[in-house]
Amino acid sequence: xxxxxxxxxxxxxxxxxxxxxxxxxxxxxxxxxxxxxxxxxxxxxxxxxxxxxxxxxxxxxxxxxxxxxxxxxxxxxxxxxxxxxxxxxxxxxxxxxxxxxxxxxxxxxxxxxxxxxxxxxxxxxxxxxxxxxxxxxxxxxxxxxxxxxxxxxxxxxxxxxxxxxxxxxxxxxxxxxxxxxxxxxxxxxxxxxxxxxxxxxxxxxxxxxxxxxxxxxxxxxxxxxxxxxxxxxxxxxxxxxxxxxxxxxxxxxxxxxxxxxxxxxxxxxxxxxxxxxxxxxxxxxxxxxxxxxxxxxxxxxxxxxxxxxxxxxxxxxxxxxxxxxxxxxxxxxxxxx
Ligand SMILES: C[S@@+](CC[C@H](N)C(=O)[O-])C[C@H]1O[C@@H](n2cnc3c(N)ncnc32)[C@H](O)[C@@H]1O
Numbered sequence: 001x002x003x004x005x006x007x008x009x010x011x012x013x014x015x016x017x018x019x020x021x022x023x024x025x026x027x028x029x030x031x032x033x034x035x036x037x038x039x040x041x042x043x044x045x046x047x048x049x050x051x052x053x054x055x056x057x058x059x060x061x062x063x064x065x066x067x068x069x070x071x072x073x074x075x076x077x078x079x080x081x082x083x084x085x086x087x088x089x090x091x092x093x094x095x096x097x098x099x100x101x102x103x104x105x106x107x108x109x110x111x112x113x114x115x116x117x118x119x120x121x122x123x124x125x126x127x128x129x130x131x132x133x134x135x136x137x138x139x140x141x142x143x144x145x146x147x148x149x150x151x152x153x154x155x156x157x158x159x160x161x162x163x164x165x166x167x168x169x170x171x172x173x174x175x176x177x178x179x180x181x182x183x184x185x186x187x188x189x190x191x192x193x194x195x196x197x198x199x200x201x202x203x204x205x206x207x208x209x210x211x212x213x214x215x216x217x218x219x220x221x222x223x224x225x226x227x228x229x230x231x232x233x234x235x236x237x238x239x240x241x242x243x244x245x246x247x248x249x250x251x252x253x254x255x256x257x258x259x260x261x262x263x264x265x266x267x268x269x270x271x272x273x274x275x276x277x278x279x280x281x282x283x284x285x286x287x288x289x290x291x292x293x294x295x296x297x298x299x300x301x302x303x304x305x306x307x308x309x310x311x312x313x314x315x316x317x318x319x320x321x322x323x324x325x326x327x328x329x330x331x332x333x334x335x336x337x
Contacts, residue, residue, distance in 0.1 A: 007045075011124075011153055014041045018121030021083050022090060031079040038082075042115040045152035048145040081182075081297035085118040085211075088286030089180060092209045093122065096177045097130060104132040106160075108176045110167040110196055111183040112137045114145035118180060120155065128157040136163040136170060168195040172203040179204060180211045186282045186301040187217060189327045194252060194260065194320070201254055214253040214285040217328060219246040219266050219305075219318065221275035244275045249318035250328055263319040265333060268308070278306040278316065280328060305330055 017034040024030035043049040096105040109119050112135040119133065137143040143164050150159055163170070167181065179200055184193035193215070201210060221244040246266040268278075279302045284292040292300045306316065314334040321329055 007152065010041050010044060014038060014121065014153055015124050017041075018086070018124070021086055021121065024083070028079065031083050035079040035082050038117070038121055039115075042117075042120075042149055046114060046145040046148045048114045048142070078297050078299075081292060081299060082117060084290050084292050084296070085182060085286050086121060088288070088290030089118060089178070089211060090122055090125070091290065092178050092211060092287045093126070093131060096209065097126075100177060104130055105177045106174060107131060107133045108136070108172070108174075108179045108200075109133060110136045110170070110179065110181040110200060111192075112143070112146055114142040115149055116146050118182060120146075120149060120153070123155045123158045124153070126158070131158055132160050133158055134161045134163065134174070134176075135159065136165050136167050138164070138166050140164050168192055168199050170199065172200065175205055176208055178209045178211065182212065182299070184215070184284075184299050186299055187280050187303045187328050188215065188250070188252075188282070188320070189303075190325065192326065194322060194326055197252060198257060198322075201257055204254075209287065210254050212284045212286045213288075214251065214256075214283075216248060216252075216283050216285075217250040218248050218281050218283070219316070220244060220279060220281060221246060221268070221272055221308075222277050222279055223274055224277060242275075244269070244272070246278070249280065250320055260320045261322070263317045265315050265317045267315055268313050272308055276308045277304055278308065279304045280318075306332075 017037040020030055021034040021038070024034065093105055093107070107119065109116055112119075116135055123131065123133070135143070135146060137146060143162055147162055150156055167183075181193065181196050181200065183191045183196060185191050188194055197210070204210065223242045225242075246268070247264070249264045249266065250260070252260065281294050281302050282300045283294075284300055286292065294300055294302050306313065311332070313332040315332070316330055317333045318328055318330045321327060
């Protein structure tokens with residue numbers, strides 16, 4: 001096959017798999033097929049593969065702000081996360097397109113990774129004068145990979161600028177309609193999602209859509225057997241029946257940027273014999289009805305904080321700490337059972 005034919009084939013396959021991913025609803029076989037194929041094509045064009053993200057000395061790890069590439073590389077293959085984000089972003093772009101008619105919809109993608117995976121597959125669905133994107137990535141090797149992919153897929157006309165910069169200190173100089181940033185782990189641990197949102201959101205216009213729209217973390221007591229079951233990705237509805245909700249401990253959105261570190265106290269009911277484990281459950285509302293819940297992806301995996309069979313409690317306090325090791329911290333505030 002001639003090189004030009006091969007590139008044409010890769011571009012066409014990328015386009016078809018992106019469409020399949022948007023339309024496959026919850027069909028996990030199609031989701032897996034198309035995410036794998038998108039990833040394979042991106043790896044083929046850029047020469048940067050997921051497994052290399054952990055091993056190559058070429059891939060610079062700039063600072064604490066970037067998570068362990070050995071594990072993080074696999075976020076690229078997280079099919080449901082990618083499908084739900086792509087569907088949400090597609091809906092957000094279409095909503096903005098119906099409002100903004102005389103100019104392109106301006107998008108900022110902060111923390112794009114090597115493929116801009118949550119946006120690149122959508123670009124060919126629009127005319128070049130309909131969307132205009134700026135990418136920010138702190139890691140120069142990953143940014144170079146993204147540039148290669150954009151060129152290889154002949155999407156350059158959709159891109160205004162590639163910034164190699166730290167999103168947590170980045171000064172926004174344009175008016176964006178949509179800003180995308182997905183740089184998180186479950187329970188907003190370690191990564192700089194919150195710091196990025198704290199820097200970007202005050203600089204954006206009131207009408208700008210920030211994606212994800214909301215990240216919330218709720219505490220619940222659960223039964224031990226649910227823990228086993230959830231490992232096998234069975235129905236979440238069943239788990240909800242066996243859950244004793246305690247309340248919200250963290251919420252982050254355009255409207256709830258203040259007081260993130262304010263402690264939240266949850267009361268532990270007297271009768272908890274059936275529900276001795278306290279876990280935090282992360283929910284990511286990408287856009288409108290496109291939502292990721294427990295076990296949908298690595299970024300919404302439940303995290304256990306207490307086993308009350310070992311140590312009883314009446315109240316537990318949770319609070320968010322930022323800085324170099326962002327996380328939700330906790331302590332038992334009363335323990336007189
Ligand atoms: C978990 S990956 C997600 C990549 C992509 N958004 C996706 O969902 O496939 C996070 C990316 O953000 C970049 N990143 C992390 N902290 C950053 C910062 N402070 N400024 C700019 N980029 C950052 C990392 O280098 C990495 O490529």
